[in-house]
Amino acid sequence: MFQRVPYTRMQCKYCRTYFWSMRKRDDCGDAPCTDYTFFDIPTKRFLSYREVRDLFLDFFKRHGHEIVEPRPVVARWREDLYLTIASIVVFQPHVTSGIVPPPANPLVIAQPCIRLEDIDNVGLTFGRHLTNFIMGGHHAFNYPDKRIYWTDETVEYAKEFFTKEIGIPEDELTYKESWWEGGGNAGPCFEVAVGGLELATLVFMMYKVENGSYSEIPIKIVDTGYGIERIAWFVQKTPTAFHAVYGPLVQEFHKALGILEPDKDLLYIAARLVARLQPSKPNALDEFFNNVASVLGIDKQEVENQLRPAIDVYALLDHTKTIALMLTDGIVPSNSGEGYLARLVIRRSLRRLHKITKDIRLSELVAKQLDYWSDMYPNMKKNKDRILEMVILEEEKFLDVVKKLSTIVVKYAKKVPTLEDLVLLYDSQGIPPDMLRDELERRYKVRIEIPQNFYSIVASRHSKPVVVREIEKKKLRDDVVSWASKFPETRRLFHEDPYIRIFKAKVLGVYENYLILDSTAFYPEGGGQLGDRGFIIVNGKKIKVIDTQKTNGVVVH
Numbered sequence: 001m002f003q004r005v006p007y008t009r010m011q012c013k014y015c016r017t018y019f020w021s022m023r024k025r026d027d028c029g030d031a032p033c034t035d036y037t038f039f040d041i042p043t044k045r046f047l048s049y050r051e052v053r054d055l056f057l058d059f060f061k062r063h064g065h066e067i068v069e070p071r072p073v074v075a076r077w078r079e080d081l082y083l084t085i086a087s088i089v090v091f092q093p094h095v096t097s098g099i100v101p102p103p104a105n106p107l108v109i110a111q112p113c114i115r116l117e118d119i120d121n122v123g124l125t126f127g128r129h130l131t132n133f134i135m136g137g138h139h140a141f142n143y144p145d146k147r148i149y150w151t152d153e154t155v156e157y158a159k160e161f162f163t164k165e166i167g168i169p170e171d172e173l174t175y176k177e178s179w180w181e182g183g184g185n186a187g188p189c190f191e192v193a194v195g196g197l198e199l200a201t202l203v204f205m206m207y208k209v210e211n212g213s214y215s216e217i218p219i220k221i222v223d224t225g226y227g228i229e230r231i232a233w234f235v236q237k238t239p240t241a242f243h244a245v246y247g248p249l250v251q252e253f254h255k256a257l258g259i260l261e262p263d264k265d266l267l268y269i270a271a272r273l274v275a276r277l278q279p280s281k282p283n284a285l286d287e288f289f290n291n292v293a294s295v296l297g298i299d300k301q302e303v304e305n306q307l308r309p310a311i312d313v314y315a316l317l318d319h320t321k322t323i324a325l326m327l328t329d330g331i332v333p334s335n336s337g338e339g340y341l342a343r344l345v346i347r348r349s350l351r352r353l354h355k356i357t358k359d360i361r362l363s364e365l366v367a368k369q370l371d372y373w374s375d376m377y378p379n380m381k382k383n384k385d386r387i388l389e390m391v392i393l394e395e396e397k398f399l400d401v402v403k404k405l406s407t408i409v410v411k412y413a414k415k416v417p418t419l420e421d422l423v424l425l426y427d428s429q430g431i432p433p434d435m436l437r438d439e440l441e442r443r444y445k446v447r448i449e450i451p452q453n454f455y456s457i458v459a460s461r462h463s464k465p466v467v468v469r470e471i472e473k474k475k476l477r478d479d480v481v482s483w484a485s486k487f488p489e490t491r492r493l494f495h496e497d498p499y500i501r502i503f504k505a506k507v508l509g510v511y512e513n514y515l516i517l518d519s520t521a522f523y524p525e526g527g528g529q530l531g532d533r534g535f536i537i538v539n540g541k542k543i544k545v546i547d548t549q550k551t552n553g554v555v556v557h
Contacts, residue, residue, distance in 0.1 A: 036197065041169070055165060066107050067107070071090045083116075109136075112133075124285065125274055128197075174194070256360055316352060346391065346394045347398055348432075507538060536557065
C-alpha cells in the first residue's frame, strides 16, 4: 500500500523507530516522542465511548466481518493465562493452531480486556495507561488453501476507518514499524498513531513462540487492536481519557472523595504535556509538574496540589471498574491464581482510598461502577449484591492486615528490606510496601526505596499459571481415572455461555463420591485455577460439589 500512495519511510529522531507518513516529520507521532497535539486535529463528529465501540463494530460489519460476542475478562479456556489481555486471546490456542475453525472468518469483536502490567502508571498518564479497556479487534485467518486478506487490506481498513469514519486528515496518520507477541504467538506490526496517541495496532501473526524460540505457523492471522478508550478521548478532546470514558462518574468520584477538580486551563495544559511523561524515569513526575508550572507561570507546588489528588481519582475510577469486571465474571479474591490478581487490585485501591479519606468505603465506589456500566454488562446488575459483599469482606480483611503492621515493622528496624523482601511481605502478609516505608520512617527514621512499578512487578509475576498439567492429573486416583475413561467427553456448557450458573443435565455415572454428567457448567481445575464448587440437585436432593476435575475430556464432579 505504501508504494501505491505518497507515503515516505522515515526514522524518529527520539525513539529511532522507523515509520511511514504522508508528510515529512522528525517524530513518529506517538508519545513520549511528541506532545499530545491531537487536541488540535479536527474530527468528523463527537462520539461517546459507547458510540465509538458501536461504530467500530458497524464499520467492519459493513465490510464483511461477522460480529462475535465478547468473552469474559477471566480467560478460563486458557491454561497459560489468567486474564483476557487481548482480543486474540479468545481464539488462542485452538483456532490459531488450526485445531478448530474460527466462529467466523473474517470476524470483528469488541473484547473487554484487563492488563495489570502497567497498574502503577494508571492515572499518572491521564489515560495512556489503563488496567481495563475494550480492544476492538478485527481478525482474519488465512489458511494455506484459503486467503482472506493480509497486510495491504488491513492497513487500508485502518486508513478508511480513521479518515472517513472518524474524520482524521490522512497526513496526520503515522504507521510505526514494530513487533508484537503475546499468548504464545508473534509477528510484525504497524502501530497507528495520531497526534501523540497510538489508536490501533495492526499485527500480522506469523509465528508460534515456545520456550523463547519462534516457529512459523501455517495459518497467517490478522490480529488488530483498536483502542476504543483512546479513540473516544481523541474525538471528544476531553482533558483525560477518564473524562471521555467515565463521563459523569468523574465528577461523582471527585465529590465522593472530597477532592476538588483541577482548574480547567491547568488540566488542559497538563494534558498536552503529559504525553512526554515517562513514569519509570526518576523524578519524572516532578519534572512534569515543573513543565506545567513553567507554561502557566505559576508555582510548581500549586500545580502539584491540584494534580496529585486528581491522579488518585483517575486511578480509583480505573481500578474500581476493573474490580467490577473481574468479580462480575466470577473471580473470587484469594491468594492464588486470578483471585490473587483481583485481591491485588482491591488492596491497591483500598490503600489509595484510605490515604485520601476514611469517610467512604470502597464498596460504595464499586457500586457506582456497577450501576453505570450495567447497560453494557448486564451481569453487573444481576450479581451486584454478591460483588459488593466480596468487596466489603476484602476491606475487612485489609484492615486486619493493617493491624499486623506494628509487629512486622520491628523486624526491619535494623535490616533494610530488599525488593524481594517487599514482594514476599506483600505476597505472604498483604502489607503494602509504602505502609511499611512510612512506618519505618516514623518509628525508626529508617528510609527505604520502593520501585515506582512495584505493583506491576508483583502482577507480572502472578500473571500466568505455574501449575503444570502433570501435577493436575494426579488430583484423581487411578481407579477414578479408569472409571471415567468409560464415558464420552463431557459437553462443556461454560464454553457455550461463560456466564451460565444454572443448567440441566443427565447423570451418566456415579462412583463412590464422584459423579459424571453428560454436560456441565462446572469448570474443572486447570492452569492454576481451582475447580468450581456448588450444588447439584438430583431427585430433589441437594448434593454439595466440593471440587471439579477433568481427565481426557471427561469432567468429574
